Amino acid sequence: MRGEAFLKSLNDGRSVWLDGKKVERLPEHPAFQGTLQTIKTLFNMLDHPDTQEEVGYYVPETGRYAHASFLVPRSPEQLAKRSRAFARWSSETCGMMSRLSDYARSIVTGWYAAREELSGLDPEFARKITAYYEKARDRDLFLTTAIIDPQIDRSKNLDDARIAERFLHVVRETEDGIVLRGAKMIATGAPYTHDFVLFSFLKFKDEDRKHAHVLIVPACSQGLHIVCRESFAARQELNHPLSAKYDEMDAVLFFDDVLVPWERVLLYGDAQKVLALRGNRTVNSLAFHQNVVRFVAKLEFVAGVAFAVAEAIGASGFLHVQEKLGELLTQIDVIKALVIASETQARYDDAGVLVPDLNYIETARCIGTRFYPRAIEILQQVGAGGFVQVPSSVEDFYGPISELMHRYFEGATVSAEKKVQLYKLAWDLIGSPLGSRHQLYERFYAGDPVRGYANLYNSFPKEKLTEPIWSLLKETSKGGLTKIGQQRG
Numbered sequence: 193m194r195g196e197a198f199l200k201s202l203n204d205g206r207s208v209w210l211d212g213k214k215v216e217r218l219p220e221h222p223a224f225q226g227t228l229q230t231i232k233t234l235f236n237m238l239d240h241p242d243t244q245e246e247v248g249y250y251v252p253e254t255g256r257y258a259h260a261s262f263l264v265p266r267s268p269e270q271l272a273k274r275s276r277a278f279a280r281w282s283s284e285t286c287g288m289m290s291r292l293s294d295y296a297r298s299i300v301t302g303w304y305a306a307r308e309e310l311s312g313l314d315p316e317f318a319r320k321i322t323a324y325y326e327k328a329r330d331r332d333l334f335l336t337t338a339i340i341d342p343q344i345d346r347s348k349n350l351d352d353a354r355i356a357e358r359f360l361h362v363v364r365e366t367e368d369g370i371v372l373r374g375a376k377m378i379a380t381g382a383p384y385t386h387d388f389v390l391f392s393f394l395k396f397k398d399e400d401r402k403h404a405h406v407l408i409v410p411a412c413s414q415g416l417h418i419v420c421r422e423s424f425a426a427r428q429e430l431n432h433p434l435s436a437k438y439d440e441m442d443a444v445l446f447f448d449d450v451l452v453p454w455e456r457v458l459l460y461g462d463a464q465k466v467l468a469l470r471g472n473r474t475v476n477s478l479a480f481h482q483n484v485v486r487f488v489a490k491l492e493f494v495a496g497v498a499f500a501v502a503e504a505i506g507a508s509g510f511l512h513v514q515e516k517l518g519e520l521l522t523q524i525d526v527i528k529a530l531v532i533a534s535e536t537q538a539r540y541d542d543a544g545v546l547v548p549d550l551n552y553i554e555t556a557r558c559i560g561t562r563f564y565p566r567a568i569e570i571l572q573q574v575g576a577g578g579f580v581q582v583p584s585s586v587e588d589f590y591g592p593i594s595e596l597m598h599r600y601f602e603g604a605t606v607s608a609e610k611k612v613q614l615y616k617l618a619w620d621l622i623g624s625p626l627g628s629r630h631q632l633y634e635r636f637y638a639g640d641p642v643r644g645y646a647n648l649y650n651s652f653p654k655e656k657l658t659e660p661i662w663s664l665l666k667e668t669s670k671g672g673l674t675k676i677g678q679q680r681g
């Protein structure tokens with residue numbers, strides 16, 4: 193089974209740091225065990241006859257199933273297959289695990305799908321990405337991205353030596369490859385990824401050639417340190433049902449003279465070419481499509497918890513509670529509608545790839561940054577103080593105060609035990625470290641939302657909306673408005 197193979201493959205000498213220590217035997221470490229068991233189960237879905245068709249597709253060349261994120265969609269059915277696979281993995285994890293590698297895999301799939309177009313940037317690109325894509329697909333490689341440069345002083349750029357030296361850059365070129373030094377933040381899933389997909393989010397200048405690169409770097413590379421944030425993984429699933437299984441770890445990456453073989457250097461040394469690759473519509477549409485499908489599952493989960501809480505305490509009949517629960521439904525429908533629009537308005541690119549509409553996807557990613565904090569706010573308003581009116585452990589139900597526990601924690605429609613369980617689940621969403629991390633994630637995973645919204649405006653063909661206004665005003669200056677007014681009157 194490929195889930196077991198995945199866990200085994202992680203004992204490869206990688207340098208993962210947590211709580212001041214290097215992590216040994218990562219799959220068994222308490223900070224990762226629960227999450228890795230979840231990933232193992234998801235990977236095994238590809239081997240199971242009942243689920244492999246839903247999350248994967250058959251690859252005739254290898255005679256086995258690969259995850260649908262590797263499928264290049266060339267028909268509406270294939271695009272729908274990708275969508276269904278993203279939705280299935282997301283709903284299996286209540287939308288709480290966003291970087292199950294299907295996003296980063298979709299970037300690689302996009303590069304492969306657009307390889308002919310992108311080989312204009314580098315004649316070796318098509319060959320290198322084909323070889324890597326096939327390897328990643330056939331060996332079920334887990335991938336993640338690290339795109340953002342470290343947050344040191346955002347008012348400065350590479351003209352400042354302190355910044356230039358710390359942002360990831362090439363210190364040496366050798367016959368075998370390039371040698372990298374510097375850092376990257378943040379890479380979710382970093383401790384248990386096979387490879388990192390690396391490039392920068394910044395618009396570099398031509399002279400910044402040492403910082404301009406697009407790379408795929410193995411996590412076990414010599415000199416690469418994966419520095420984890422505090423673990424939010426909980427051991428007791430009954431008390432922390434989400435933290436016990438879905439804490440996907442975020443980490444910073446330190447590159448202490450890491451050699452990256454030329455075969456893994458997709459682009460290097462040309463800021464304009466890196467920018468062109470980053471802006472490729474086929475790649476971005478296929479990858480960001482996953483983000484939005486995944487988000488539907490998370491909104492449905494939050495709404496489900498909020499509905500259950502309202503019912504459990506007899507609050508679902510209050511008008512203002514109904515209004516708020518209705519708002520959660522509008523959130524789900526808005527994002528769902530944008531997913532449907534992106535898929536039904538998909539267009540074939542020159543290589544025959546069916547590319548979802550990026551505008552609808554970007555709208556969903558922007559609006560999602562506001563939807564999620566609001567969804568959590570609604571959940572807080574519905575459950576109110578009840579979230580802290582829970583015992584520290586469900587163990588109290590089995591101890592000397594058991595009878596009192598059953599009496600005083602009782603709900604309107606559910607037993608005391610069920611109600612406490614439900615509130616613990618809700619607390620993991622709104623109040624636990626994992627819950628807080630998710631609010632930060634939804635605000636920022638797609639980049640700075642301020643610049644995200646601004647980009648929507650900046651890239652919009654504004655004349656479409658302004659032309660009718662200028663025409664109307666032209667009419668007005670000829671007395672057109674008075675005419676319109678008379679007609680209406």
Ligand SMILES: Cc1cc2nc3c(=O)[nH]c(=O)nc-3n(C[C@H](O)[C@H](O)[C@H](O)COP(=O)(O)OP(=O)(O)OC[C@H]3O[C@@H](n4cnc5c(N)ncnc54)[C@H](O)[C@@H]3O)c2cc1C
Binds near residue numbers: 377442632638640
């Ligand atoms: C939980 C979590 C997981 C993540 N996982 C990943 C991952 O797996 N891979 C990955 O690549 N990234 C990941 N990210 C990083 C994410 O992409 C960034 O957080 C996001 O792009 C914002 O960048 P920043 O955090 O560096 O904020 P900054 O850019 O440092 O912004 C800080 C503040 O300064 C303002 N600001 C900064 N610069 C400007 C400017 N030029 N113009 C206007 N305002 C500015 C911002 O609006 C903001 O208010 C993750 C983030 C989070 C929170």
